[in-house]
Amino acid sequence: MTYTLRFAAIGLDHRHIFHMVGELIAQGAVCAGYCPLTSDPRVLDGFRERFPDLAPVSRDALFDDPSIDVVVSAAIPRDRPEIAIRAMRAGKDVMVDKPGATTLDQVEAIEQVATETGRIFSICFSERFVVRACEAASRLVATGEIGRVVQTVGLGPHRLNRAIRPAWFFERAAHGGILVDIASHQIDQFLFYTGARDAEIVSSAVANHALPDIPDFEDYGEILLRSASASGFIRVDWFTPDGLDAWGDGRLVILGTDGYIELRKYIDIAGRPGGDHLFLANASGTRHIDAGHEPLTYFRNFLADVRDRTATAMPDGHALTVTRLALKAQGSAARIVRAGA
Structure with a gap:
């Protein structure tokens, strides 16, 4: 009989x-409660609306409960x-939202505690793990449909929604x-689809093009990165227009030696309805795949890893490698100056 895992949600920001929370419950885990402390009451309201049967519990009680196996967090x-560190020291595995840390010192502290305690520290990279087209792409890459992957282009545009963002969002x-x-x-997608364990940041840049009243904020960023056998380009921004029927036109192009895949994750602009569109071109021709019914595997694999002490959801160290690379890119980024500034 499979042991039913219990988890707690701490950090509803x-x-x-x-x-x-929803995907872990769908995979059979039981939510033992959530800490209602939040910097954004709208998130708490939305959480209660989606999970009306879950009970609010004090943060200390959740950390101290020995029956809880996992802590999940989308805190500031x-x-x-x-x-994460407190949870691991309390004998619990951890799943956090991205980014997993905001400084390199934090990364080192997490790594040290994870090593000392033997606990799992995982980051839910939602733009891969909650995108069914990404699951389909991983299967096609694994079966050799496009040959060896040599380059990726990842685009991550987002809608700003300035009026409803909490104050910390701009800090x-x-x-x-x-x-x-x-x-x-x-960065996570580059490492995963190319099979690289690590990479170097070749160049990076950031800019504040449209919010001069918040000079410390960045609404545009780019990275060129490279591993021993592949390269990647990344563009992220906060410029999704209000007229687009999605929060962002997220795309990924995976170039192989025998073909390529393009993912239009959330919208096929002025094309097919819905999301999870995959386009494949190889020696056999071209085709569109509706990946909307592809099963998500991260949450199932994460729970299996907790039970079996394995690393099937992501390789050991992957979450912190991605975080280090993002921090290095941020730290070395050139700043593009707004015209006329």
């Missing part, structure tokens, strides 16, 4: 907590390492900068 990014120290906050998704 970003809406990504919705799919983290700068606070996630402290929550660089709170989220780490645009390359840490968003581009960690695309």
